[in-house]
Amino acid sequence: MQYKELLKLEQSARNNFKYHILKANVEYELGEFKLCKSSYENSIILMEDDELSLISLIELATLIGGWDYLFRNINLKKVFNKDYDDEFLDSCSKLIKAKISGTSFDVSELIKCAKTKKQKSISAYLTAIFIPNDEERLYDVALELFEGNLAAAEYLYGCGKELNIDIITKLIYLDMIGNKSVLESKREDELGLEFLPLGGGDNIGASSYFLKVKEVNILIDAGIKLEGNKVIYPNYQLLIDKELINKLDYVIITHAHLDHCGGIVELYKLNKGIKPIMTRETKELLRFNLKHQFDNENDLYILDSLLDRIIILDFNKRIYLRNEEVSIELYRAGHILGASSIMIRSDKCSIFHTGDFCTRDQETIEGIDFPIGEKIDVLITESTYGDSQCKSxxxxxxxxxxxxxxxxxxxxxxxxxxxxxxxxxxxxxxxxxxxxxxxxxxxxxxxxxxxxxxxxxxxxxxxxxxxxxxxxxxxxxxxxxxxxxxxxxxxxxxxxxxxxxxxxxxxxxxxxxxxxxxxxxxxxxxxxxxxxxxxxxxxxxxxxxxxxxxxxxxxxxxxxxxFNLSAHANLNEILALELCLKANNVILIHGEFKDKHSILEDKLNEIDNVKVYQSKNNDLISL
Missing domain, CATH: 3.40.50.10890 (Rossmann fold)
Incomplete structure (x- = not known):
């Protein structure tokens, strides 16, 4: 309804407060946070002195952290020389006036008037302005009462508080992440990780990544790339040349799209001893997807033999490898049904491989899940949209x-x-x-x-x-x-x-x-x-x-x-994941960046104590 109302207003009311405030609300709903901030700032200039106008501005200031701009630019005489019928709104009005004019205000009046959780969250935030000695606790309360209070979230992030990925993503969109020096200093000892992309390193397609962790050899994905009628496989020959093809301990398939699983039968032909690991949903979708790729009975027989070897691993269940020296745990990646991110742990390092991932909840599946509060040494992340800010x-x-x-x-x-x-x-x-x-x-x-x-x-x-x-x-x-x-x-x-x-x-x-x-x-x-x-x-x-x-x-x-309906994380969402996980090493994969730095790589390099590696097909990274 708001969107239709906005379209009606668009031609006749571009200089109207109602148009800009409605536009800001619609843009926030659609995830266009920068546009929302601009519309909010325009609406302050055109502010009208009625209750609906003031409550709209107060709510938006809370949602996008726009209080400072409101304090600096709102017209005191126009807005605050009246009493409002709504008690909470009237108290907010008096507090804002006191803040701007530098006079005192009894915050207990505001707290007493707050009835809903959102009002209590706003009152906690505004109270913190007048009681600076207790501000961190009050901001904490404000965010706990209402997760959309980005004004409180901005302060808490600066204090090093753990926030969820959705909040951090919004803070990045709104340029509210100032201090990125939140990571611990880098560990100087070797992590015992070798990482070798066979495909999908500095390009998209034929994804396949060899990892050696404490003498355990793991291959993540075995995809193909289609170029017209031509099928391109990962460079398995490199594993043959290095005498590693028969030493693969496990092959983990992140999801059932062909660029991540289409080459697994060819891999199986080279090593009949591989042990594939994937979720139950991925196994079913892989069976469906691959059987359509083969037109001869021999390949279908090989596919059936491979499917019998698959180890099913559900999300948040851990499997131990090689005398329990290394473990693997799958997390929901949010890309498609059954898609996984991978957590690999050893006594020397912890590695989080995102696979293709999506942070938002889609129509049919939820967004990414990942370990919280655990030290991550290496983040291996897709960078499909590492060079652009896609539309919401x-x-x-x-x-x-x-x-x-x-x-x-x-x-x-x-x-x-x-x-x-x-x-x-x-x-x-x-x-x-x-x-x-x-x-x-x-x-x-x-x-x-x-x-x-x-x-x-x-x-x-x-x-x-x-x-x-x-x-x-x-x-x-x-x-x-x-x-x-x-x-x-x-x-x-x-x-x-x-x-x-x-x-x-x-x-x-x-x-x-x-x-x-x-x-x-x-x-x-x-x-x-x-x-x-x-x-x-x-x-x-x-x-x-x-x-x-x-x-x-x-x-x-x-x-x-x-229309761009991508189920991949965009640039800001990848940055938000890194700020959540606080990995000291970031390896970028699955992006078209052969001859240049991506914006993502440059942004990650701005974070203190983070070493960024743009992977290249067939080039070894040792950490």
Whole structure:
């Protein structure tokens, strides 16, 4: 409702207090914290002397730590030369006036008037201003009562208090992290870690990382990279040359996307003794994903043999290796169902490997979990978005949902190619949960089978979704279904693959729908080089659009759009994780940074007592 009200005000009220304060609230909700701060500052200049205006400013000052700006810029005569009917608001008004004018104030009056937890949190924060000798305790109380009190969180962070990753991320967005010298001095003794990326070090794709910890040899991930019809594997030859291929003790698969698991069968062919470790959900999704990659019985037989060797390890359960000298524990990474971060402990060091991770809760799964209050020596983190500040994903999700509904209400057919694991389920949940629209949402392609696994393990998150599974038995071909049913109804079709790989369900839909001016095609994810998805993405920039699919040249009449629904951590979220874990060594992986420093690397280097390593494929890092 706020968002719609804002749109109504936008054209007529840009110099209106109500517009800016509403805009600030909407931006906060969408995670656009810097924009929120700017709108908040504009609203102070245009302040109106009514109760709603003052309470809105007080709440925003609390949410974004904007008290100092309010104290410096608010018009005393305009706002505080009156009494307010609301007791709490009236007490706040008098306290603020006293603070600005330098006069005394009885804070017991404010505390007595506070009724809700948020009001008590605000009163504790404002009381700390007048009782500086007890400020740390009062700020602690303020944050405990209301976690959104970033004004209190900013002070407590500066005192070295442990805060959760969501709070630290918001503080970073709002430039409220001043002193980053919170890490202990670096340990001078050797940690006994060797780290060797075989793929996915300074690029994205074919992720595979060899670690040697106290003579235990561990491989994390065994992915592939697709370049058109070409499959690129990690550099297993390096392990063969170093005579390590047969000395691998364990292979840990972080999640079931092909760039992290697609090469495990080739690895198994080289060493039939490997012991794969992963979560139960990852095993099921890996089985589903890999069986679609093989077209001969021998490889399927090898896959079944490999699956029988898998060691299932649930989150927050520890397994001990090599006479209990080294242990492994998996934590929820929040990227897709079953995705893991890995904690490796020995008596010499502790290592936290993030895998692909997401800090926010998504529609179907919760965000990352990690060890709290434990010393981490080495953080190995993905850096997919280490060089950019992406748009708020919450904002993008809201935009996508409203855009799809709008197009279906116009009677159009919407095609959303999406990755079969993770992205398809998130989009389904976003557009079909509690939907009152009469338009149909279809699911097709290999995403159907992946969604069945999501239903099995995430039923609470998937149970109330309303969508139709495309039943090809009712039609002689996909083309007939599209022409006779899909194009005859206002609908949205979610189908794999996300990159529109040749021969996939999404490429078949695209071939029929892209030439239709009543259709819409939405891209929502990474498009690899050599794929139809990337060629289509490039057409977004041209007035006259065309594409060739299976040797057929198509003039694109459909509307094209793109939304960033990444389930990867962005730059600020990676920084926040490091500030939570306080690792003295950070190794960056899974980013396209072959010839330059990323912004993330530069930001991490600003933190005292932190050594940053940008990993490079085939180059050993010894700590």
């Amino acid at each position: 994903v919450n904002h993008e999700c809201k935009r996508l949902k409203e855009f799809v509904q709008e197009k279906m209400n116009e009677g159009k057919q919407v095609l959303i190619p999406s990755f079969s694991i993770g992205r398809a389920q998130e989009i389904l949940a976003l557009i079909s949960r509690k939907s009152e629209s009469r338009a149909r949402v279809y699911l097709d392609g290999s995403a159907v089978e992946a969604s069945a696994i999501y239903h099995k393990y995430a039923e609470k998150a998937m149970g109330d979704l309303r969508y139709y599974i495309v039943d090809e038995k009712l039609y002689s071909s996909k083309k007939i279904f599209i022409e006779q049913e899909a194009l005859s109804n206002r609908c949205c079709i979610v189908t794999s693959s996300g990159m529109l790989l040749e021969g996939s369900a999404s490429s078949q839909y695209a071939k029929t729908m892209l030439g239709n001016d009543n259709c819409v095609c939405i891209l929502t994810g990474y498009q690899a080089s050599g794929t139809l998805g990337l060629r289509l993405k490039e057409q977004l920039n041209f007035e006259h659009k065309y594409i060739t699919i299976e040797d057929e040249r198509i003039i694109i009449k459909a509307e094209l759009n793109e």
